[in-house]
Each structure stands twice: as C-alpha cells, then as structure tokens.
Amino acid sequence: MKIYKNSLFLFILLNITLAGCGKKPGGGSNPTPTPSPAPGSGSGSAYTDPSQYGTPFSSVPATKDIVMYEVNIRTFTPANFQGVQARLDSIKALGVNVIWLMPTYPVGTVKSVNSPYCVKDYTGVNADFGTLDDLRSLVTQAHNKGMAVILDWVANHTAWDNAWTSNKAWYLQDASGNIISPPNTTFSDVAALNFNNADMRTAMIRAMKYWVFNANIDGYRCDFADNVPADFWKQALDTLSNIKTHKLIYLAEGTTAAEINSGFQLSYSFSYYNSLKGVFGGTAAPSALVTTNTSEVNSIPATGTKLRYSINHDLASSDGSTISLYNGKQGALAAFALTTYMNGVPLIYSSQEVGYPNKINFFANVAVDYTANPDMVAAYKQIIAFRKVHEAIKTGTLTVYNNADVIAFERTAGTDDVLVLVNARNTAVNYPVPAQLQGGNWANGYTNATVTLPAQLSLPAYGYAVFKKL
Known part of the structure; x- marks a missing residue:
C-alpha cells in the first residue's frame, strides 16, 4: 500500500525503515475502556470456528x-x-x-x-x-x-x-x-x-x-x-x-x-x-x-x-x-x-x-x-x-567471483553445482572466466549442451548465462 513509519503504542517503540506497502504510522495511545465487540466481529464468548469449506490443499510447497x-x-x-x-x-x-x-x-x-x-x-x-x-x-x-x-x-x-x-x-x-x-x-x-x-x-x-x-x-x-x-x-x-x-x-x-x-x-x-x-x-x-x-x-x-x-x-x-x-x-x-x-x-x-x-x-x-x-x-x-x-x-553455498561488469557466482549443494553469469551493463562485455572454472566439465543450464568454459566469455548487453557442472 502506501508507506507509514513511527510507533503505534506506549509499550512498543518500532524504529524501522520501510520502502514498501503500507503507510508510516506514528505514536498514539487510547486509555478509554474497551467496549463490547463491534457488530460482526465474532469476538463474543459464543464464538466457534466456521466449518471447513473444501478439502485442505495437501501440496503447499516447502x-x-x-x-x-x-x-x-x-x-x-x-x-x-x-x-x-x-x-x-x-x-x-x-x-x-x-x-x-x-x-x-x-x-x-x-x-x-x-x-x-x-x-x-x-x-x-x-x-x-x-x-x-x-x-x-x-x-x-x-x-x-x-x-x-x-x-x-x-x-x-x-x-x-x-x-x-x-x-x-x-x-x-x-x-x-x-x-x-x-x-x-x-x-x-x-x-x-x-x-x-x-x-x-x-x-x-x-x-x-x-x-x-x-x-x-x-x-x-x-x-x-x-x-x-x-x-x-x-x-x-x-x-x-x-x-x-x-x-x-x-x-x-x-x-x-x-x-x-x-x-x-x-x-x-x-x-x-x-x-x-x-x-x-x-x-x-x-x-x-x-x-x-x-x-x-x-x-x-x-x-x-x-x-x-x-x-x-x-x-x-x-x-x-x-x-x-x-x-x-x-x-x-x-x-x-x-x-x-x-x-x-x-x-x-x-x-x-x-x-x-x-x-x-x-x-x-x-x-x-x-x-x-x-x-x-x-x-x-x-x-x-x-x-x-x-x-x-x-539452498546452496554461494561463492562470488567479483567483476566490475558481470555479477558472477557459483552455488553448490552436495554434488549439485551451478554457475550464474549476468552482465549488468547495457553493452557487450568480455568476462574473464576464473581459472578454476575453465574447462569442459560444464553443460549449458538451458540447453543441456556440453560446454567448455574458455578463458574469456563474451556476454551481450544484459546477457545472462547459467551452467551446471557435469
């Protein structure tokens, strides 16, 4: 929604920086007695949970x-x-x-x-x-x-x-x-x-x-x-x-x-x-x-x-x-x-x-x-x-290969090993492939074609590539 920020209650002080939905609330207190529940609130003593509609979904992902x-x-x-x-x-x-x-x-x-x-x-x-x-x-x-x-x-x-x-x-x-x-x-x-x-x-x-x-x-x-x-x-x-x-x-x-x-x-x-x-x-x-x-x-x-x-x-x-x-x-x-x-x-x-x-x-x-x-x-x-x-x-471990133009990182979990290269520039870039990544033990992550990573790899403007280790 819109953005708010500040504290809502006497007993809680929230110091936050938020740049998303909502608004930026501030402080306030209300000492007046609590009245009876609002119409339709369901907060009375006779409350019971509604009956279950439908069959609960059993395939909610992790x-x-x-x-x-x-x-x-x-x-x-x-x-x-x-x-x-x-x-x-x-x-x-x-x-x-x-x-x-x-x-x-x-x-x-x-x-x-x-x-x-x-x-x-x-x-x-x-x-x-x-x-x-x-x-x-x-x-x-x-x-x-x-x-x-x-x-x-x-x-x-x-x-x-x-x-x-x-x-x-x-x-x-x-x-x-x-x-x-x-x-x-x-x-x-x-x-x-x-x-x-x-x-x-x-x-x-x-x-x-x-x-x-x-x-x-x-x-x-x-x-x-x-x-x-x-x-x-x-x-x-x-x-x-x-x-x-x-x-x-x-x-x-x-x-x-x-x-x-x-x-x-x-x-x-x-x-x-x-x-x-x-x-x-x-x-x-x-x-x-x-x-x-x-x-x-x-x-x-x-x-x-x-x-x-x-x-x-x-x-x-x-x-x-x-x-x-x-x-x-x-x-x-x-x-x-x-x-x-x-x-x-x-x-x-x-x-x-x-x-x-x-x-x-x-x-x-x-x-x-x-x-x-x-x-x-x-x-x-x-x-x-x-x-x-x-x-x-x-869930894999992240290893970053710093470069002035390309965001390059490897992620590994057990035997699963992937390499991601993203050209962050609006122009073609020649990326110097780290020595430990060079060689022919990779496959293109999108086509499955075997790939030999060279010493230098050309990436087009905002080009991205993914590889999986064989």
Whole structure:
C-alpha cells in the first residue's frame, strides 16, 4: 500500500525503515475502556470456528521451493475472480506454485482513494471482483492445478467506514478521543488500529481464521508487517498454525528478525531491490548487489527466507515497469534472473512476464495484454525451470567471483553445482572466466549442451548465462 513509519503504542517503540506497502504510522495511545465487540466481529464468548469449506490443499510447497505470483486482479480482463481463473493455466505454466491475491475485501468509501488496502470488511468480498463462491472457485481451481493461494492481510488500519469503528477503543485516538489516521503521514483514507486492545486482536485473528476455513486458503501476505507489534504476529500465527489440517504460508511485508521469530517464513527484500535498481540504473556497482544480498540474509534468523523481486505492485505504481527500470526487455530478464538465482524465493508481479511497459496504478483497473511478448514469457519459464531442478540454487553455498561488469557466482549443494553469469551493463562485455572454472566439465543450464568454459566469455548487453557442472 502506501508507506507509514513511527510507533503505534506506549509499550512498543518500532524504529524501522520501510520502502514498501503500507503507510508510516506514528505514536498514539487510547486509555478509554474497551467496549463490547463491534457488530460482526465474532469476538463474543459464543464464538466457534466456521466449518471447513473444501478439502485442505495437501501440496503447499516447502518455503525453499516457492515460486510466487502476485495477482493484481485489476490488470485482468475481465477484472474479477473469473478473469484470473481463466488464466490459471498460463500462470501455472510459468512454473508458479503459489498465488498471492492482492486484497479481495470491500474497499471503504469514506475519505477513500479506492485503495485496495483500505478494508471496509475483513470478512467480506469486493463485489467488483465477484462473490464468495467465485473466490472459492478460484481457490479450488488453483489447488486442482497444484498451486497454493494466499490472501493479502492489512492489519495496521481499516477504512473509516469499517464496522469496527463503532468500537473507538479498537483505534488510536487523539487527545479529544477522535479516531485518527496513522500519525505523521499525509494519508487520510484509513484509520489506525490500536494493538493495545485485546478484543481488537481477537477479532482480527478470528477474521484471519475465517478465510482459512471459509475459502480454504493457504496463508497470508501481511501488509506493512514492520509496524504491527511482533507479539501480535506471534499470537496470530501461533493461532493459525494450530489449524492442523492446513499447512500455511506466512509472508511479511517487513524486514525484521522479530517477524521471522514470530512465525513468518518469508520477508521482503527492500534493500536488494534498491541495489538491483541502482546497478541497472548505473548508480551502483555490481558488487553492491552482492553486499546487499549478504546483509539481508544475515539480518534474519536462518529459519527465514527473503522474497526477491524486480518489481511488485508498489514499485510498478511508483517506479515504473521492469521495461523502464531495467532498460528494456533484456535488462528486465537479467534482473529477474538475479532475483531468482542469488538467494531467496522469486516473485513475479502480474504484468511483468509479458513486458507491460507502463506504470500501473493499482487503485484503478489497468487492462494488461497477457498475450504480448511471448518471447519474454518463454524466457521467464526457462529461468524458473532451471531453479526448480537445482537444489544448489535453492539452498546452496554461494561463492562470488567479483567483476566490475558481470555479477558472477557459483552455488553448490552436495554434488549439485551451478554457475550464474549476468552482465549488468547495457553493452557487450568480455568476462574473464576464473581459472578454476575453465574447462569442459560444464553443460549449458538451458540447453543441456556440453560446454567448455574458455578463458574469456563474451556476454551481450544484459546477457545472462547459467551452467551446471557435469
């Protein structure tokens, strides 16, 4: 969503730097007594979990095996669940095994800018996209094709016309007792939630459970996770993980070790993206990407994995398309190869695989031609297919061969040994192959043709090559 930053509560101070979805919240407190639960919150003593709809998906991939596809429904034609469902085979063919649906909830209308991250009803379905049955059908068909489905969860704030606002103690307030937007921002379309309030927490967790049971989803991407207290995530994810019939995926749009310790398997790579953009924009040396990679990986516990992307919905809206960011189709593919092979798990944002050339305002429908640039689609498939069959890419030890123009690294896991070369320059480069890599014991990773690596290898502008040791 938009970006917030600051502290939300008296008992927690969050000092963070975030360059992704969400807004930058500030501080606030609410000493007023906790009222009875808001209508429809389900936080009363008579609460019971909904009945399970459908059969829980048994093929949720291990974290290391995830290839994720972010669905902006508003780029599909028609721009609804049925439009997405019609393209499931094409999404699957890329090598995708997890689909992330951007928010599918009704959007608020009070003070609204039509942001999908302005949630009017946590247990409702946006009528523009279809019905609950349409969402269920999409999830079921994705499961039938071997893909898990996660929803986008917005914990930090709600729409002003969300029914929860009748419980003022569930929200941050000013000195006069008025509900406020996330402090220290210019954004006024949402109201900031108060995580000091136990009833609000309970209602939110039950709403998260609702979709696991009622639509048979497989987890959540959690918006602006850095600004929500880690102890709430611990409470929520522990509760969700007690649903033993489901294996759930948890992705934090955040950066902290505390989130991984709270139960998230995946977190964002803000710094990696910035370095990637800098390398291709000529403002950073190729070595900066390697340094950033190491820093990000070391910043979280070993149980966590970074989600790597060359674009996502925020960036496509603010920074432009991969075509503009990485200087054309070939640059876009080279950037994606780096996000797929260096560390972490890769993300494709709907539209990038067909080389959509313009910014996408995700507050509005933007029809993308998903039949465009079949050569790029084929290249995305090829890049992903190589990753899927090599454990070295997923978990292997990384050895970097520094070069002023080419990002070169080897990854090894047991007997699996791969070499990745990416020309980060918009001009042809002759790469001096390290002596220990030269020789004829390699195969081209895309064609399987036996290769003798010479002393010097020519790479075209933004060219990339992968090899596997025989």
